[in-house]
Amino acid sequence: xxNDELRTGFALPGPPGDEPPTGVGRRRVLTWLVAAPALTMAxxxxxxxxxxxxxxxxxxxxxxxxxLLYAVNLPTALDLVIEVTPDNRVVAALTRLESGQGIxxxxxxxxxxxxxxxxxxxxxxxxxxxxxxxxxxxxxxNTARVLYEPTRIAASGMRARxxxxxxxxxxxxxxxxxxKDTKVYAPxxxxxxFAELSGDxxxxxxxxxxxxxxxxxxxTVIGKPTGRIETPELVRGQAKYTxxxxxxxxxxxxxARPPTIGGTVQSVDDSAARALPGVVAVTRxxxxxxxxxxxxxxxxxxxxxxxxxxxxxxxxxxxxxDITKKLKAAALPFLVPPVLGKAVxxxxxxxxxxxxPMEVRVAIADVQGGKATVWxxxxxxxxxxxxxxxxxxxxxxxxxVHVPRAGxxxxxxxxxxxxxxxxEVSKKIGRPVKLMWSxxxxxxHGRFRLASxxxxxxxxxxxxxxxxxxxxxxxxxxxxxxxGEAATxxxxxxxxxxxxxxxxxxxxxxxxxxxxxxxxxLLSEVNVPIPNATWRSVYSGQVxxxxxxxxxxxxxxxxxxxxxxxxAKVKADAVRGVLDTVADKGDWGRSMPEGTAQGIAxxxxxxxxxxxxxxxxxxxxxxxxxxIVAAVDVGLCINPRGVEAQMQGAAVDALSTIFWxxxxxxxxxxxxxxxxxxxxxxxxxxxxxxxxINSTSxxxxxxxxxGYPAAAAAFANAYARATGKKPxxxxxxxxx
Amino acid sequence: MPEQNLTVNGETVAVDAPDDxxxxxxxxxxLGVTSPxxxxxxxxxxxxxxxxDGDAFRPCVQTVGETTGREVTTLEGLAADALHPVQQAWIxxxxxxxxxxxxxxxxxxxxxxxxxxxPSDADIDEAMSDNVCRCGTYHxxxxxxxxAARG
Numbered sequence: 001x002x003n004d005e006l007r008t009g010f011a012l013p014g015p016p017g018d019e020p021p022t023g024v025g026r027r028r029v030l031t032w033l034v035a036a037p038a039l040t041m042a043x044x045x046x047x048x049x050x051x052x053x054x055x056x057x058x059x060x061x062x063x064x065x066x067x068l069l070y071a072v073n074l075p076t077a078l079d080l081v082i083e084v085t086p087d088n089r090v091v092a093a094l095t096r097l098e099s100g101q102g103i104x105x106x107x108x109x110x111x112x113x114x115x116x117x118x119x120x121x122x123x124x125x126x127x128x129x130x131x132x133x134x135x136x137x138x139x140x141x142n143t144a145r146v147l148y149e150p151t152r153i154a155a156s157g158m159r160a161r162x163x164x165x166x167x168x169x170x171x172x173x174x175x176x177x178x179x180k181d182t183k184v185y186a187p188x189x190x191x192x193x194f195a196e197l198s199g200d201x202x203x204x205x206x207x208x209x210x211x212x213x214x215x216x217x218x219x220t221v222i223g224k225p226t227g228r229i230e231t232p233e234l235v236r237g238q239a240k241y242t243x244x245x246x247x248x249x250x251x252x253x254x255x256a257r258p259p260t261i262g263g264t265v266q267s268v269d270d271s272a273a274r275a276l277p278g279v280v281a282v283t284r285x286x287x288x289x290x291x292x293x294x295x296x297x298x299x300x301x302x303x304x305x306x307x308x309x310x311x312x313x314x315x316x317x318x319x320x321x322d323i324t325k326k327l328k329a330a331a332l333p334f335l336v337p338p339v340l341g342k343a344v345x346x347x348x349x350x351x352x353x354x355x356x357p358m359e360v361r362v363a364i365a366d367v368q369g370g371k372a373t374v375w376x377x378x379x380x381x382x383x384x385x386x387x388x389x390x391x392x393x394x395x396x397x398x399x400x401v402h403v404p405r406a407g408x409x410x411x412x413x414x415x416x417x418x419x420x421x422x423x424e425v426s427k428k429i430g431r432p433v434k435l436m437w438s439x440x441x442x443x444x445h446g447r448f449r450l451a452s453x454x455x456x457x458x459x460x461x462x463x464x465x466x467x468x469x470x471x472x473x474x475x476x477x478x479x480x481x482x483x484g485e486a487a488t489x490x491x492x493x494x495x496x497x498x499x500x501x502x503x504x505x506x507x508x509x510x511x512x513x514x515x516x517x518x519x520x521x522l523l524s525e526v527n528v529p530i531p532n533a534t535w536r537s538v539y540s541g542q543v544x545x546x547x548x549x550x551x552x553x554x555x556x557x558x559x560x561x562x563x564x565x566x567x568a569k570v571k572a573d574a575v576r577g578v579l580d581t582v583a584d585k586g587d588w589g590r591s592m593p594e595g596t597a598q599g600i601a602x603x604x605x606x607x608x609x610x611x612x613x614x615x616x617x618x619x620x621x622x623x624x625x626x627x628i629v630a631a632v633d634v635g636l637c638i639n640p641r642g643v644e645a646q647m648q649g650a651a652v653d654a655l656s657t658i659f660w661x662x663x664x665x666x667x668x669x670x671x672x673x674x675x676x677x678x679x680x681x682x683x684x685x686x687x688x689x690x691x692x693i694n695s696t697s698x699x700x701x702x703x704x705x706x707g708y709p710a711a712a713a714a715f716a717n718a719y720a721r722a723t724g725k726k727p728x729x730x731x732x733x734x735x736x
Numbered sequence: 737m738p739e740q741n742l743t744v745n746g747e748t749v750a751v752d753a754p755d756d757x758x759x760x761x762x763x764x765x766x767l768g769v770t771s772p773x774x775x776x777x778x779x780x781x782x783x784x785x786x787x788x789d790g791d792a793f794r795p796c797v798q799t800v801g802e803t804t805g806r807e808v809t810t811l812e813g814l815a816a817d818a819l820h821p822v823q824q825a826w827i828x829x830x831x832x833x834x835x836x837x838x839x840x841x842x843x844x845x846x847x848x849x850x851x852x853x854x855p856s857d858a859d860i861d862e863a864m865s866d867n868v869c870r871c872g873t874y875h876x877x878x879x880x881x882x883x884a885a886r887g
Contacts (some may be wrong), residue, residue, distance in 0.1 A: 100834030100871045197841035210809045227830040234835040235823040235842060237771025239864040252765060295765035296774070314756025358775050358783055360872045407773070407836025408870045439776040473868035641830050645873070649833060675868050676780045683874040697811030 059685035088195035099409035102642035113221035114155030116179025128383035129401035138320035141702025160207035165200035174208035210276035235483025250432040260668040262313030273305040316668035351662035353449035360405025365422035377406035378417035384416040449535030468516035475528035548601040548713030581631035584614030595619035599718025603710035616718035628689040634701040650707025745813025755801030782867030784841035799857035825884035833871035848857040
């Protein structure tokens with residue numbers, strides 16, 4: 001079986017280190033001191049032979065993407081380095097991309113909690129690409145799941161050494177000292193800052209107190225609603241994104257791109273562009289023609305002065321209808337004939353969907369003297385380092401990749417095109433460049449969630465579902481961002497072929513939360529070479545959404561209310577818990593005028609569970625959302641404000657993409673060009689959103705990708721109940 | 737190249753720039769004022785929203801020639817020492833996620849409160865619906881504007 005296959009090949013951990021937090025079972029985390037003049041702790045993840053397939057919410061024993069990512073991190077040498085600086089700040093570099101998920105704040109909270117530091121004394125930076133890491137991958141809602149334990153263990157070891165140093169200095173038993181406000185205190189009131197003790201603490205080999213995380217009952221920071229640590233600089237306009245960085249001499253650069261996806265340059269006349277006073281250089285690239293100017297205005301003017309003849313790209317001649325036809329033809333047949341009961345069938349289609357973060361795709365690169373330095377907000381910076389190195393003919397060790405904060409990502413920063421282009425231009429012109437994709441570039445030549453076709457059949461007998469089959473067809477997913485290689489390097493025996501690997505990835509993410517009898521979900525792929533990358537919630541953003549729409553339709557077929565049906569069929573108490581909470585808080589079943597309705601849906605993944613209840617008014621031409629209620633169980637909720645924000649954001653993504661936001665492919669080109677025709681929800685379309693947090697377990701579940709599928713299905717279900725129309729094609733108001 | 741004279745965040749500046757250069761690139765590339773963000777370049781996303789003589793405007797579609805002799809305020813210049821009420825409310829409501837659109841959101845909100853010190857939900861939705869937030873922070877933006885209005 002797949003899961004058994006994935007479990008093979010794990011290395012056993014080395015000698016035991018400091019103790020894990022209470023409740024940590026099979027995982028083990030090794031810590032050691034890094035030789036440094038000030039106290040620095042490094043952490044290595046360990047695991048006693050199995051991935052952490054614990055099943056705290058009773059969702060079924062399976063390895064999910066988060067487990068895979070956890071295990072892949074095992075052999076990495078340094079996941080986290082925590083340092084005390086001379087000015088008494090606690091600094092740690094996070095090996096993930098902060099793009100609005102709030103993971104820097106979460107990390108700062110863990111360090112403040114365990115060390116006894118003031119939150120405002122903790123700085124979280126984003127780590128450069130480090131090849132000693134097997135994988136630096138921001139995706140799959142893995143950050144808290146992977147880093148929670150090692151961070152607390154490292155910090156507790158650090159605290160024990162600071163306390164020991166103070167105890168030695170003052171001649172007081174270590175057990176009587178406390179840490180608070182980034183200082184160590186003695187009972188008589190004496191105190192010393194962490195910085196004052198750091199040098200001595202670094203020499204402590206055996207702490208005088210157990211380096212052990214606090215019991216949960218003593219935690220005061222974890223679980224407290226906490227504002228984002230970046231907010232003060234954000235609201236003053238001081239936050240620096242990639243293009244705000246002051247890299248001396250870096251010249252603004254934009255790229256003329258082809259009319260069709262993946263088109264190439266046939267010929268270019270750049271004489272008019274070069275004649276412009278503000279244009280510094282024109283550079284041919286595999287992807288287009290780059291123009292470097294004194295300012296971005298100059299670069300855009302130069303770009304517009306180019307005369308380029310383009311060769312059509314690989315999907316020229318192909319439009320939405322052709323793609324849908326291919327996908328329909330590829331869907332695999334069902335196994336269970338409908339004669340064994342009553343069949344409830346549904347077919348669904350999703351359009352391509354741009355990630356479109358607010359910050360377009362950007363990079364700064366300086367390639368000179370056999371070295372490259374690149375600033376790239378990347379969800380996979382080690383992979384970026386390798387691919388940029390290959391593009392400019394350097395060894396990866398000669399390439400430094402800095403990771404600035406990102407203005408949103410959603411999966412759109414898993415690949416590295418702007419970093420590669422910036423490095424290519426810089427190498428050719430011998431000067432540093434800051435390269436920006438225009439919004440139109442981003443929309444027409446960026447990455448997309450795959451279009452998909454779904455055929456779903458449930459067979460029912462009485463009120464029982466005896467089988468549930470889902471056939472999903474998509475274009476081939478590009479899977480070359482390094483996760484597969486890292487998993488292999490980590491000792492996973494991954495399926496040998498790409499097709500099997502993708503099927504495995506699909507299976508890893510698709511578990512039904514219901515007792516639906518024989519469940520069988522399969523993916524098939526067709527060749528449509530449109531650039532793609534996973535979008536928030538990966539396959540669940542389409543597969544789980546359609547399954548939850550089907551749940552409503554099956555309920556109707558067996559004559560049950562959507563809530564009653566789900567309550568009876570759901571496997572896990574925690575999932576039933578979030579369902580009951582939204583039904584109660586959202587007043588499920590209240591009487592509503594004709595043309596308006598409630599919709600409900602749930603999702604369980606990433607060792608977490610969520611339910612959404614929404615209300616929709618469909619009496620005008622366009623639906624209007626009037627209420628959104630969510631209930632979520634992520635186990636131990638480290639920062640309730642962060643979880644709330646993620647659910648609110650997921651609801652806006654869901655509202656936008658179920659009704660309006662999506663992309664058309666016309667003759668090999670993307671039709672949409674900006675936020676004028678890529679119709680993402682605006683404030684007037686988004687009602688107030690309340691989020692209720694259940695916590696039935698102390699494990700750490702994922703958050704960022706959790707909310708979208710349930711929210712999307714809740715809107716689709718409300719639409720169906722308000723209008724009597726079965727939602728089948730998304731976005732519903734896509735237009736021909 | 738013509739010299740353009742304007743006031744940016746209270747300081748008189750002179751820059752060499754063609755009349756048709758969008759103010760966004762004058763601010764970012766010539767003056768190093770980076771809180772106004774490029775999000776679309778055509779005035780539909782609101783990420784660069786700043787104030788021109790006190791009114792919200794889009795520097796990506798306003799040329800520098802049209803702003804000579806006028807007063808431009810970006811988020812860096814919104815408050816002197818103490819935070820502006822919208823900035824404080826943004827902290828209190830923990831509005832931002834990725835933060836990229838928030839300079840534009842804050843500047844649009846600040847201009848709204850000058851015009852209408854006590855806006856209704858409908859007033860807020862009307863004023864703020866030309867500013868896109870891809871993280872979906874609209875709920876908290878609305879709360880923060882109400883908080884700022886309460887003072």
